Amino acid sequence: MTITDRATLLAHAYAIESEAAERYEELASQMHTSNNHEVGDLFSKLAEIEAKHAAELSLEHGAANVTLAATDYSWGSLESPEVIPFGDVHHLMSPRQALTQALAAERRARDFYEHHAANIPEGDLRTLATEFAAEEAEHVRMVQAWLSRLDSSNDEEREDMDQPMPL
Amino acid sequence: MSTESACPLTARDYKSELKPVWCPGCGDFSVLMAITKAMADVGRRPEEIAVISGIGCSSRVPAYTNCYGFHGVHGRALPLATGLKLSRPDLLVIAAGGDGDGYSIGGNHFLHACRRNVDLTYIVMDNQVYGMTKGQPSPTTPPEWDSALVPGGTGLRPFHPLVIALAAGANFVARSFSGDPANTAQMIVEAIRHPGFSLLEILSPCVTFRPEERDWAKQVHPAAVDETSDRARAARRVLTDDGFNTGILFRGDRAPYQPSVNLEVVSSVDFETEFQP
């Protein structure tokens, strides 16, 4: 599907950012529940960034007011591109593993905008899509920078030293 | 497996002297006759056979045979039979009962007995009504059937035991009619001989609460096509037939669930070393 109008592009952009924010919050809560506070805090920080991004979209473009029927979003998959799938986390995941997942999510978002920008004829709409792609590319660089600053002594494979608890 | 006896046993050797409580005209009389005839054909001695049931008119059947029997609680014939067969694989174990016992209160056990595929034969005398409690709708009763407990009918889709048995993994599925005891006996023999969990659904009219079921005699007809070992084909056929198609509908090749057991307690088993610190 190609995006041909501004409202549809904004609806997609808002969904990408707000769903990512929501997912990061949910994952942060899961990590805190399992006492992995380090990764929980990381996900909270990412949730904040995505929420801020969604709010900006809304403020600048009124994007929050545009919604589509669930089936009209052209993700080509079940979920919007910038969310980390629920199945890809683990209660003992390291910050590096978490950021690697986040990096992949940002890349998926960037690729989404780039793909659509390439299919939109020259004009305002294409400019907007390209702008969004650039923002995501900026996020990709940000997460890469975080990754490179990570303390590698914390990377060893973690294992749960106890059996799961019977409840 | 079967113990050869000097003089061949007849159906009479498998029948007890106890007089059934059933109403004259009840289909279950013919089923009892077919069961004892099938036992004679199979040739296992009465003491090597156990007939297990729950509660209901047809569940009275164990005491009417001369075999070991267990008339347990409502709906639990299949787990009881399962426990007996697993601990005593040498016995021939037959579970029997009605549609309410097997498909309603015992419905969960029915599903899991099909899945588990223990070498049991399950004979269901389906009269589409609760007879012992005097005429309430069962899972197989047609939706519009009027009764004191459910005035105007249940409005519910009848339970389809055969297709559910197929989906759940039963290894042998057949339908017969009590009014045709010769074929019913033959199907019981086939069900017993086939390894794994065999379901034989016998249409057995209740002349007291469902007198219209006397007409079943005119409605039943032998299956137009041969039995199959293709589960999907069998399921499609029983889903689309008129419910009066009799015969062996499915014969599968799943291996029965029978872990090896030897319950003789020869000596105290010693696991002491594992408790040493």
Next chain:
Amino acid sequence: MTGSKAQTIAMIGSGGAGVMTAAEILLRVAARAGYFGLMTKSFGPQIRGGEAAAFVTLSTSPVEIQGDRIDLLFAIDWNNAERFAGELNIASDALVISGLPGTNPPAIVTDHRPALVEINLKSLTRTHKGTRPNMVALGTVAGALGLPKDVVMELVDERLASKGEATMSQGRTAIGLGYIEAEGLDSMPLAPSEGAAPRWIISGNQAAGYGAMRGGVRFAAAYPITPATEILEWLAPRLQKAGGLLVQAEDELASINMIIGGSFGGAAVLTATSGPGLALMSESIGLAVAAEIPLLVIDVMRGGPSTGIPTKSEQSDLNIAVYGLHGDAPHVVTAPNSIADCLFTAQWSTHLAESMQVPVIMLSDQSFGQALGVVERPAELAFATRRLVVEAPAENYQRYAVTASGVSPMAIPGTPGGQYTADGLEHNETGIPSSGVEDHNRQLEKRLTKVTNFDYGDHWAQIEGDGPAAIITWGSTTGPVRQAMRRIDPHGERLRLISLRLISPAQPECLARALAGCERIMVVEQSQMAQFFGHLKAQFDLPSHADLYARPGPQPFRADEIAAKLEDWLS
């Protein structure tokens, strides 16, 4: 070297820190070094990564319950440690070690003003690659207690053997680091142990499973339920080894009926469950009463009603076990009174079931079931367990023939001429359904006679001391009561303990004899509605002046609580 006769250690941590594993190794080390011990667990509601607390009491003499206060606490972290309020009763002279410097213990710890020491587990384990914080903590605790390092190393090697030499070596390094850290601490050594008589390390659930197997159980069917599942998981592979079988049933209705089928076929059988499962089984236990089928049903009690508190103990299934069957349904209810007694009582219960052809419900509970104890090796028992069966039935064999004992010979399927139909319907002596007055009366009488006239011997209760003030209790409350009595009446002059092992059928004459010369009586139990007290009043002619101390779970009884109560009562 002198030292304490007993120490209670708590290790807490979260996120898979491994405190349970460390504490279990600690208990084994102590056992090998000749100490007695007990380990219990507590954890948050998460299946993974949750807060976990392991409590280990070590002593030079047998331990039945956790010590009143914690003498040594090692926190790998303090995440949600306040969840363990009520369980972390820190002694004022306790040593508290925090493995995560910069984080603060919760008020429930600091309120007691213990000595607080910090050990930087993170930096230690980073410096020494592959070492685990929980193993360093184990080394520290074992070192502080003066436990032999070589025994710790030996156990860590055994535990890590399957993971290869590198991991084993890292494990040893971690233990060594812990011992070095311990050198800087105020040591709190245990007094030397008194030698190494044969000991077992066993949980109540394992003991119950093994006891039943020793009693001859070879067939089991069950549905998983906390806190009984460990009985099943212990039994499944071992039954298989012994030629038997455990089947996982689709629900408790199925499991009870499967074992009825197996027992009808001649096997000694069991199922294990907890309150909710017992409720589901009760109709069919009644069937086994009517059809006279021997069964062992183990109920590992947990907090109720309904789903209640699955991981905590309570003595509140007494009523359903004794009175929960419909109709007049005589059966037997037993209860072990210690972890080791789970073995005895399960074996005895199997013996009772088989001898009387009756269902026996054994009431264990979570505090036994899921606790790991170092106990003296239980004695070998040989009950003359024999089901009365008929080998060559006479012409007119009657399965339910009325006999003097009430027990009639049972024909096992396969026996020629013994064919009968077991029935939940009332029946005559032959087994044929009958609603006649006489048949009902005769069969009711027969079934009651066989359980009331049976000779239960001395096993009906455990009696200690002969003071004029008697404490009557049962099950897991026995341990704390016994400990409290030792404390306030060390020579057994003032108090007398009567712990009932046979809950039903009631033995009022036995109790009266045991109470002879008693001036005062106190009943102690863990049930809000005082089910045991009510049962004693209704069935045991409990004197009307008997006092009661009853409260619900989930908080386990501690010796100090009971001792204070008893002192107050005696004064």
